[in-house]
Each structure stands twice: as C-alpha cells, then as structure tokens.
Amino acid sequence: xxxxxxxxxxxxxxxxxxxxxxxxxxxxxxxxxxxxxxxxxxxxxxxxxxxxxxxxxxxxxxxxxxxxxxxxxxxxxxxxxxxxxxxxxxxxxxxxxxxxxxxxxxxxxxxxxxxxxxxxxxxxxxxxxxxxxxxxxxxx
Amino acid sequence: xxxxxxxxxxxxxxxxxxxxxxxxxxxxxxxxxxxxxxxxxxxxxxxxxxxxxxxxxxxxxxxxxxxxxxxxxxxxxxxxxxxxxxxxxxxxxxxxxxxxxxxxxxxxxxxxxxxxxxxxxxxxxxxxxxxxxxxxxxxxxxxxxxxxxxxxxxxxxxxxxxxxxxxxxxxxxxxxxxxxxxxxxxxxxxxxxxxxxxxxxxxxxxxxxxxxxxxxxxxxxxxxxxxxxxxxxxxxxxxxxxxxxxxxxxxxxxxxxxxxxxxxxxxxxxxxxxxxxxxxxxxxxxxxxxxxxxxxxxxxxxxxxxxxxxxxxxxxxxxxxxxxxxxxxxxxxxxxxxxxxxxxxxxxxxxxxxxxxxxxxxxxxxxxxxxxxxxxxxxxxxxxxxxxxxxxxxxxxxxxxxxxxxxxxxxxxxxxxxxxxxxxxxxxxxxxxxxxxxxxxxxxxxxxxxxxxxxxxxxxxxxxxxxxxxxxxxxxxxxxxxxxxxxxxxxxxxxxxxxxxxxxxxxxxxxxxxxxxxxxx
Numbered sequence: 001x002x003x004x005x006x007x008x009x010x011x012x013x014x015x016x017x018x019x020x021x022x023x024x025x026x027x028x029x030x031x032x033x034x035x036x037x038x039x040x041x042x043x044x045x046x047x048x049x050x051x052x053x054x055x056x057x058x059x060x061x062x063x064x065x066x067x068x069x070x071x072x073x074x075x076x077x078x079x080x081x082x083x084x085x086x087x088x089x090x091x092x093x094x095x096x097x098x099x100x101x102x103x104x105x106x107x108x109x110x111x112x113x114x115x116x117x118x119x120x121x122x123x124x125x126x127x128x129x130x131x132x133x134x135x136x137x138x139x140x
Numbered sequence: 141x142x143x144x145x146x147x148x149x150x151x152x153x154x155x156x157x158x159x160x161x162x163x164x165x166x167x168x169x170x171x172x173x174x175x176x177x178x179x180x181x182x183x184x185x186x187x188x189x190x191x192x193x194x195x196x197x198x199x200x201x202x203x204x205x206x207x208x209x210x211x212x213x214x215x216x217x218x219x220x221x222x223x224x225x226x227x228x229x230x231x232x233x234x235x236x237x238x239x240x241x242x243x244x245x246x247x248x249x250x251x252x253x254x255x256x257x258x259x260x261x262x263x264x265x266x267x268x269x270x271x272x273x274x275x276x277x278x279x280x281x282x283x284x285x286x287x288x289x290x291x292x293x294x295x296x297x298x299x300x301x302x303x304x305x306x307x308x309x310x311x312x313x314x315x316x317x318x319x320x321x322x323x324x325x326x327x328x329x330x331x332x333x334x335x336x337x338x339x340x341x342x343x344x345x346x347x348x349x350x351x352x353x354x355x356x357x358x359x360x361x362x363x364x365x366x367x368x369x370x371x372x373x374x375x376x377x378x379x380x381x382x383x384x385x386x387x388x389x390x391x392x393x394x395x396x397x398x399x400x401x402x403x404x405x406x407x408x409x410x411x412x413x414x415x416x417x418x419x420x421x422x423x424x425x426x427x428x429x430x431x432x433x434x435x436x437x438x439x440x441x442x443x444x445x446x447x448x449x450x451x452x453x454x455x456x457x458x459x460x461x462x463x464x465x466x467x468x469x470x471x472x473x474x475x476x477x478x479x480x481x482x483x484x485x486x487x488x489x490x491x492x493x494x495x496x497x498x499x500x501x502x503x504x505x506x507x508x509x510x511x512x513x514x515x516x517x518x519x520x521x522x523x524x525x526x527x528x529x530x531x532x533x534x535x536x537x538x539x540x541x542x543x544x545x546x547x548x549x550x551x552x553x554x555x556x557x558x559x560x561x562x563x564x565x566x567x568x569x570x571x572x573x574x575x576x577x578x579x580x581x582x583x584x585x586x587x588x589x590x591x592x593x594x595x596x597x598x599x600x601x602x603x604x605x606x607x608x609x610x611x612x613x614x615x616x617x618x619x620x621x622x623x624x625x626x627x628x629x630x631x632x633x634x635x636x637x638x639x640x641x642x643x644x645x646x647x648x649x650x651x652x653x654x655x656x657x658x659x660x661x
Contacts, residue, residue, distance in 0.1 A: 129176075133180065
C-alpha cells in the first residue's frame with residue numbers, strides 16, 4: 001500500500017505536494033534523532049566498568065549532599081501564572097492575523113473585524129478579572 | 141508575505157450571519173454573565189447564578205424555537221461552518237433541556253455541598269454551548285471545537301468535589317481517556333482533510349458536504365478509510381459504545397450525581413448529533429457499491445452494526461452484576477447508546493430522504509426520551525445519595541418504598557420507562573428506533589435489541605423490588621425535597637407520559653423538511 005501511495009505521487013501536480021517524499025528529510029532527521037542518544041547509552045553499557053559506591057548512587061543535587069526527600073510539596077502558584085500568561089499569549093496569536101486582515105485591501109471587513117476583536121478582548125478581560133477577583137494573583 | 145496574501149483572499153466575503161448562531165451566542169453570554177456575577181456578588185447573593193443560568197437557557201430555547209418555526213433566511217453561514225436543519229435544532233433542544241434540568245437539580249445541591257455555585261453554573265453553560273456547536277457544526281473543525289469546549293468543561297465538573305477522592309479519580313480518568321479520544325478524532329479529521337485533496341490541485345476540505353462530494357475523486361482512498369475509522373473511534377468514546385466504554389462506569393460513579401446526570405444525557409446526545417452528521421452526511425449511502433464512496437459506506441455501516449450489538453450486550457450484561465445504582469445507570473447508559481445506534485444504522489443504510497429523515501428523527505427522539513427519564517432518575521438518586529454521595533448502593537434503597545413513597549414511585553416510573561414499558565417514553569423511543577431499523581431491513585439487529593431489552597428487565601426491576609419488597613435494617617430519614625427538584629420531577633414525569641403517549645408532534649418537529657440542507661449542495 002505504501003508503494004502504491006509513493007507511485008501515485010508521480011501523477012500529482014506540484015501544488016498538492018507528494019505525500020511522503022516531501023517528508024524524507026524529516027524522517028531521516030527523526031532516525032538520527034533516535035540513534036544519537038541511544039547509541040552512546042548502548043555503547044557505554046558495554047565499554048564502561050561497573051563499580052558502584054554509596055556516593056555514586058546518591059541522587060545528584062549540584063554536588064551537595066541531599067538535605068531532604070525529593071517528594072516535597074511545592075506551590076502551584078507558578079502554574080496559575082503560567083495559565084494567565086497563556087491566555088494573553090493566545091490572544092496575541094489571534095491578534096496577528098486579525099491585524100493583517102484589518103489592514104487588508106479594501107477595508108470592507110473593517111467594522112465587523114474591529115467590533116469582533118473588541119468582543120474577543122473583552123471576554124479575555126472578563127476572564128482576567130475573574131481570576132483577579134478569585135484571588136489567583138494574591139501572592140501572600 | 142505569503143501569509144498576508146492568503147488571508148486577503150479569505151477576506152473576500154466572511155459570510156457572517158450571527159442570527160444563525162443566536163442560541164449559542166445567548167448561552168455563551170449567559171455563561172460570561174454568570175461568571176461575572178459570581179465574581180462580584182457578595183457570597184449571600186451567589187444563589188442568583190442558578191437563576192441567571194436558567195434565564196439564559198430559556199432564552200436560547202426561545203431563539204431556537206423561533207429558528208424552528210419562522211426561519212426564512214439562509215440555512216448556512218460562515219461558509220458552511222454552521223448549518224441549520226432539523227437535526228441541529230432537535231439536538232440543540234435536547235442540549236438546552238438537559239442543561240436546564242441539571243441547573244434545577246443542582247441549584248440547591250451545590251449550596252448544600254458548599255461548592256462554588258457560580259463556577260458550576262458557568263461551566264455548565266459553556267459545556268452546553270459546546271454541545272450546541274457540535275450539533276450545529278457543518279464542518280469537522282467546528283465539531284471538534286464544540287467537542288473540546290464541552291469536554292474541558294465536563295472534565296472540571298466531574299472533579300468538582302475537590303476533596304473527594306472518587307471525584308478526583310473520575311475527573312482524571314475522564315480527562316486522560318477523553319483527551320486520548322479527542323486525539324483520535326483530530327487525527328481522523330486530519331487524515332480526511334489530507335485525503336480529500338484533488339488532482340486538480342484543490343487543497344483538502346473539512347466541510348462535511350464537500351467531503352461527500354469528493355469521496356470518489358479522492359487522491360488517497362486508503363487515508364480516507366483510516367480517517368473515517370479514527371473518527372469512528374473518537375466519537376465511539378464520546379457516546380460510550382463498547383469496546384470504547386471502559387471509562388463510563390468509573391467516571392459516572394465518581395462524578396457528583398447531578399454531573400453524572402448531565403454527562404449521561406447531554407454529551408452523549410451531542411456526540412450522537414455530530415456522529416450522525418459526519419457519517420450519514422459526510423460518507424453517505426450510494427447505490428454503486430464498487431466506488432470508493434460505496435466501499436467506505438459499507439465499511440462504516442458494517443462496523444456500526446457490530447458496535448451496536450456489542451454495546452447493547454455489554455451494557456446490559458454489565459449492568460446486571462452491579463451493586464451501585466450509579467454504576468448500574470452507567471451501564472444502562474451504555475446499553476441505551478447501543479439502542480440508539482440501531483437507529484443510526486437505519487439512518488445510514490438508506491439513500492431515500494424520507495426514510496433517512498425518519499431514522500434521523502427517531503435517533504433524536506430516542507436521545508430526548510433518554511435524557512428525560514435519565515435526568516428524572518438521577519434527580520431522585522441525587523436526593524437519596526445525600527451530601528457527599530454517600531448512599532448510592534442498592535442496599536441504601538432497601539425498603540424506602542414505604543418510608544418515602546413519592547420518591548420511590550417516581551424512581552420506579554423512570555426505571556419502567558428506561559426498561560421500555562408501554563405508555564412511557566422509553567417504549568415509544570425504542571419503537572421508533574426499531575421501526576426505522578426494520579424499514580431498512582435490519583431484522584436480526586432488531587431481534588438482538590429486543591432480546592437485550594428483555595435482559596435489562598432484570599436490573600431495572602431489581603431496583604423496584606429492592607425499594608418495595610426488602611426490609612430496611614438501618615434507619616431512614618426521608619430527604620428534604622427542594623422546590624427546584626420537585627419542578628424537575630414534575631417536568632420529567634409529565635415528559636415521560638407525554639412522549640410515551642403523544643410522540644407525533646415531537647417526531648414531526650425532528651424530521652428534516654424536504655429540501656434537506658446537507659444532502660444537496
């Protein structure tokens with residue numbers, strides 16, 4: 001079936017693009033990306049001497065002896081900040097194509113686009129205020 | 141530069157028609173307003189959020205009724221992304237009804253459980269808007285968007301009792317398996333998009349009507365098969381067909397009971413709406429079996445027949461051995477998805493517009509009857525479970541028939557309706573679905589479905605026997621029934637009898653009028 005798909009590509013105009021051939025570089029890259037980390041590990045397994053000591057088996061922590069357990073509670077505040085960041089990040093992504101269309105050829109789209117974008121930003125601001133009111137930004 | 145050129149070409153006509161998405165807009169706006177009220181109102185005023193949500197849902201229902209009766213404008217907008225037909229309106233109505241009843245069930249419950257009411261109701265409204273988009277999308281992208289809006293809101297609602305481990309488990313399982321199935325669906329969409337590119341150099345399409353036109357000129361038919369199969373798996377997860385049903389019992393058991401009521405009725409109906417639209421209209425029936433379109437049609441129809449049989453059987457057999465009422469209802473919801481699939485098969489098997497519209501309306505009607513009786517049953521289960529969902533085992537129902545006769549009798553009525561006793565909605569729903577399948581010639585499938593109904597008698601009647609014929613060993617104090625739940629019970633009991641006795645008006649409303657929107661393009 002694969003060869004059938006590959007053979008088909010010869011009849012296809014360039015606009016559609018060959019389905020598989022265009023991805024050869026990606027696939028080769030992928031194969032190398034797999035080989036690159038796996039090969040040293042496998043080689044090292046056979047080449048290195050295996051000597052285990054207490055200090056060697058300890059979890060690595062910047063060279064300092066570990067003080068506490070690794071299973072510790074940590075605050076999720078960064079997670080909330082990251083979520084808020086994401087909201088505005090995505091907003092920016094949407095603003096870019098909007099700006100391109102807005103500056104487009106005949107301005108026939110303008111009023112609707114302007115209104116729509118204000119509604120969109122308004123919804124985001126509502127979400128932001130909601131998070132604010134609910135205390136997502138309280139750091140104390 | 142390329143980007144800006146491409147966008148400018150799209151600029152030609154945006155084909156905006158906000159009236160066509162009026163119900164969705166109303167529900168979304170109501171959701172945002174509920175969020176704002178929740179953020180700014182004083183804690184004692186939070187009860188308002190439920191009322192506001194109800195107002196929004198009723199307004200959306202009015203808008204959709206207006207579209208049903210008096211719409212003369214275009215039946216497509218946003219370049220076919222949104223379509224208007226009876227299939228959409230029927231399922232929109234189901235979504236709004238389910239959501240409104242859930243609000244009524246949960247209004248008092250959410251306060252009693254000390255949960256944030258505003259968050260709950262706004263999530264419910266957003267989930268509803270997702271369900272409505274799934275019903276109204278004429279494009280795979282909109283359907284996926286609706287599915288994600290629905291799913292993400294539902295994941296949160298399933299884990300709404302944050303300190304309860306069962307609720308957490310339910311939410312996490314639903315999230316992992318749900319995102320997995322969404323990935324299946326999305327990959328299927330991508331494959332179909334890639335496969336529908338044409339030799340003349342047109343790019344692929346995600347428009348369902350356009351996909352149907354391009355099946356026979358598709359460049360890569362094998363990809364079409366793979367894409368359709370993956371979409372089948374994705375939708376199969378959402379409507380809980382076996383063998384993609386394994387998440388259902390755990391998720392339904394662990395989620396707070398009003399949320400379970402919503403999940404069993406709403407997302408399942410929405411899943412059926414887009415499942416029907418994608419497969420019945422995107423990969424439609426064709427007389428020439430040898431063509432690519434004919435092969436795909438035969439393949440998915442055959443797969444659905446098998447799925448329907450497995451789903452009914454596993455659902456019913458699984459329900460027999462349950463000792464928890466919520467788990468039993470979860471398996472019963474799997475079984476009911478199987479019965480509805482029988483109607484789906486009938487809708488897919490025919491090219492005749494009259495039979496097809498009859499079969500489609502029978503599936504929509506089935507989902508409506510299921511939603512009504514299921515929500516009624518879960519309303520009673522919510523009351524009996526009390527705070528924290530502590531009493532959901534069969535043993536907790538021992539002998540309550542004489543201590544709380546009202547609740548026990550209503551629950552028995554819903555059980556009989558789920559079983560499909562004549563005069564009730566469940567009977568009429570099954571009759572319509574089976575008749576459509578018989579018209580399409582699926583005799584053995586109907587025989588299997590009827591046999592399965594006989595199996596289901598065991599566990600539905602078992603609950604009634606437990607309630608009326610067992611001695612109660614532990615003490616029983618009748619739960620206080622809030623006014624809003626009384627309203628729900630009245631609506632659902634009347635609905636069960638109305639749909640069971642006079643189904644014609646509803647069925648006619650669900651039927652596609654002659655110029656079928658999706659079929660001709």
